[in-house]
């Protein structure tokens with residue numbers, strides 16, 4: 001997250017050029033994958049790490065294996081945070097995806113990119129609004145999925161803290 | 163069945179929580195671990211199911227060190243009620259209660275029957291609570307679900323860490339009675355942490371009294387109350403220890419060593435022979451006459467009981483070493 005996206009895209013051009021893929025879809029795709037790791041991993045880790053130690057204790061005490069504990073107790077209870085990470089990553093990626101048009105990866109960013117070079121403000125605005133709407137719609141859908149996935153208690157937690 | 167052999171527990175190399183504790187629990191015995199807060203009760207309990215490692219000494223279960231068992235299999239055969247209930251917030255009440263049977267892969271019909279039985283046992287409506295989540299229950303209800311969860315797969319050994327701590331006196335008494343009832347039927351081996359001496363006297367076959375990580379006295383409730391072997395024991399059980407010991411005996415027990423005057427008049431207050439001496443004394447104190455009438459289960463009069471006779475009986479018991 002500390003590396004600006006445009007810089008990361010820039011760094012990848014010479015590296016990927018060695019296999020003839022310096023610009024276009026592949027570097028953009030790699031950048032998006034790298035950027036989405038951070039919020040997802042960080043949130044998953046925090047969610048599992050912050051679980052009430054008594055609950056982990058109870059899971060051990062009744063004889064769950066490490067995997068059973070992870071799948072039945074730790075992940076479900078960390079679900080709100082994991083989903084929040086996925087949502088952050090997705091919205092972030094939509095933004096970075098637009099920037100990726102600068103290295104010829106195509107997509108909605110092309111509108112903004114061309115709008116800027118042609119000083120066509122309508123084109124820039126249309127591009128920006130489309131990207132925003134896309135981000136909002138995707139985030140809303142993910143939020144609905146999150147609500148379906150997580151039981152009442154965990155959801156309420158989220159609602160209170162957000 | 164469970165042998166504690168010079169067990170010590172040291173946390174982080176310096177906190178000595180349990181010091182050289184040795185005692186044996188026989189199969190089917192109900193043992194209460196009691197002592198002031200921080201004396202190492204939870205630590206001792208958790209070494210049995212290996213949630214904590216044993217620093218020194220050993221705990222031997224049916225001739226084999228608990229260290230040598232497969233932890234996961236062993237824990238499924240030991241019901242564990244955690245001090246703070248530890249229900250899984252993401253699971254419904256039914257899933258919480260039936261977690262061990264689920265892990266063991268019981269069939270549906272058996273699971274449904276067991277769920278019904280357990281909920282009836284702890285006095286919660288099976289259908290009403292089935293789809294609820296733990297946070298939708300009161301603290302006392304959650305604690306009861308914790309007990310039901312530990313009992314679910316009918317484990318031969320129960321480790322219970324203050325299971326009735328957060329309950330109001332009425333529910334507490336009811337669960338204690340229920341639990342004693344189950345215990346009479348199924349004879350589990352139970353290690354039960356409590357900080358309430360009345361609960362210990364009522365429930366335990368034996369009481370292990372601890373202080374600062376040391377086992378001070380391991381004995382029957384009667385001996386703990388009537389023959390404390392250490393100043394701390396008499397201090398801990400309280401000045402009313404003789405009065406407390408009276409709840410260990412019924413009027414029927416008294417009849418074995420003391421003959422009542424069979425001359426009964428119908429006007430006297432009546433107690434059943436199953437009444438505890440403590441309650442009989444209370445009735446005696448509340449009547450104006452010096453006597454109460456004792457009747458058997460079929461309400462047939464047996465004789466009259468006086469305070470002097472109760473005192474006589476208690477002196478008899480206090481005189482007997484190792485009751």
Ligand SMILES: Nc1ncnc2c1ncn2[C@@H]1O[C@H](COP(=O)(O)OP(=O)(O)OP(=O)(O)O)[C@@H](O)[C@H]1O
Pocket residue numbers: 173174177178179197198199200201202203204205206245357
């Ligand atoms: N995980 C731990 N790490 C370090 N010290 C601990 C740990 N668990 C317990 N202790 C310490 O060990 C001692 C015994 O604690 P333990 O929980 O066994 O007491 P307890 O008798 O169960 O007390 P209570 O009645 O309050 O539950 C205490 O001094 C406690 O602070």
Ligand SMILES: [Mg+2]
Pocket residue numbers: 203204205245323
């Ligand atoms: Mg404790």
